[in-house]
Amino acid sequence: MPHCASFLSSMAQPNRVQTLVDSGLAVVPPQYIQAPDHRAGGLRHDAAAAPPIAVPVIDLDPQSGDPILDIRRACKDWGVFQVINHGVPISLLEEMKRVGLAFFRSPTEAKLRYACDPRFPASEGYGSKMLSKDGGVLDWRDYFDHHTLPESRCNPNRWPDYPDNYRHVVGEYSNSMKALAQKLLRMISISLGLAPSYIEDVIGEVYQNITISYYPPCPQPELALGLQTHSDIGAISLLIQDDVGGLEVLKDGEWVLVQPLSDAIIVLLSDQTEIITNGEYASAEHRALVNAKQVRLSVATFYDPSKTRVISPAAELITDRSPQKYRSVVYGDYLSSWYGKGPEGKRNLDALLIHQ
Ligand SMILES: O=C(O)CCC(=O)C(=O)O
Numbered sequence: 355m356p357h358c359a360s361f362l363s364s365m366a367q368p369n370r371v372q373t374l375v376d377s378g379l380a381v382v383p384p385q386y387i388q389a390p391d392h393r394a395g396g397l398r399h400d401a402a403a404a405p406p407i408a409v410p411v412i413d414l415d416p417q418s419g420d421p422i423l424d425i426r427r428a429c430k431d432w433g434v435f436q437v438i439n440h441g442v443p444i445s446l447l448e449e450m451k452r453v454g455l456a457f458f459r460s461p462t463e464a465k466l467r468y469a470c471d472p473r474f475p476a477s478e479g480y481g482s483k484m485l486s487k488d489g490g491v492l493d494w495r496d497y498f499d500h501h502t503l504p505e506s507r508c509n510p511n512r513w514p515d516y517p518d519n520y521r522h523v524v525g526e527y528s529n530s531m532k533a534l535a536q537k538l539l540r541m542i543s544i545s546l547g548l549a550p551s552y553i554e555d556v557i558g559e560v561y562q563n564i565t566i567s568y569y570p571p572c573p574q575p576e577l578a579l580g581l582q583t584h585s586d587i588g589a590i591s592l593l594i595q596d597d598v599g600g601l602e603v604l605k606d607g608e609w610v611l612v613q614p615l616s617d618a619i620i621v622l623l624s625d626q627t628e629i630i631t632n633g634e635y636a637s638a639e640h641r642a643l644v645n646a647k648q649v650r651l652s653v654a655t656f657y658d659p660s661k662t663r664v665i666s667p668a669a670e671l672i673t674d675r676s677p678q679k680y681r682s683v684v685y686g687d688y689l690s691s692w693y694g695k696g697p698e699g700k701r702n703l704d705a706l707l708i709h710q
């Protein structure tokens with residue numbers, strides 16, 4: 355029975371936002387409508403409304419001076435900054451976005467060959483719903499998640515094989531992001547007076563995931579979010595975005611748009627860095643807005659500890675004036691709680707707070 359067969363195949367293929375949009379949707383389905391106090395009102399493309407404050411841009415070129423002081427200030431005041439002259443070829447940033455977009459522009463059946471397994475959170479591949487819990491508001495986003503490090507979990511055969519150079523580009527991009535994350539974590543450790551390798555030593559063997567996010571145009575952008583408010587879970591995230599704009603970070607209670615800069619890489623401090631630094635540097639709360647007209651694409655590289663690592667505040671940063679703020683946590687436990695409950699701002703980090 356054709357009717358039955360098509361019903362079964364739609365059951366087997368979880369919805370993607372892009373498929374909904376391609377079906378000619380004029381309104382946002384109820385599962386994607388945010389509660390009124392979570393709504394962003396959509397992306398305001400209003401040239402006159404230049405932000406009164408902007409996310410810091412730090413030049414990493416050693417000829418331009420010592421960036422450690424700038425990094426300290428940006429980590430303390432923002433938890434997010436953009437870096438330029440970072441050593442990663444701009445052509446590689448462009449190529450990474452280009453192959454990602456080509457994958458999302460390919461036919462649905464071709465994309466579904468790489469569908470992630472919806473039974474497991476953060477499973478590799480093409481997906482849309484990130485959290486394992488049911489009933490939460492859904493993000494207006496599709497994604498492709500690649501497991502890139504350690505080598506034992508990296509299998510490029512599970513990545514798209516088109517365009518021809520897709521797998522090669524992701525491999526090169528992974529190497530470049532690893533080198534940049536190591537450089538930044540060393541600078542961040544130094545900026546706190548810790549040994550340069552301090553944060554890397556706590557993290558242990560690195561787990562790196564590269565997630566391409568694809569945000570289709572949204573018929574009612576004022577009602578939905580591309581990605582709900584969250585801070586990233588691991589140690590540090592490196593993000594590139596196209597020129598559409600939509601990433602916002604929370605700064606002193608105000609949402610600030612991260613201005614797209616084609617040669618920059620956005621650095622977001624994540625929750626484990628907040629714990630290790632005993633709250634000296636807080637992880638960045640951020641969200642992604644959608645808009646009615648344009649597709650938006652970003653590529654996030656997450657640099658995270660191994661699941662068995664115990665993450666604790668650095669003893670060197672605990673003093674009488676700054677007592678221990680967080681309990682220690684096994685990273686794998688933190689991860690399970692996050693994927694089970696969802697972010698809701700920073701609730702998973704708040705659960706570790708030691709109340710003085
Ligand atoms: O698309 C963006 O700008 C944000 C992506 C992000 O925050 C994430 O993947 O965790």
Ligand SMILES: [Fe+2]
Nearest residue numbers: 584585586640
């Ligand atoms: Fe994020």
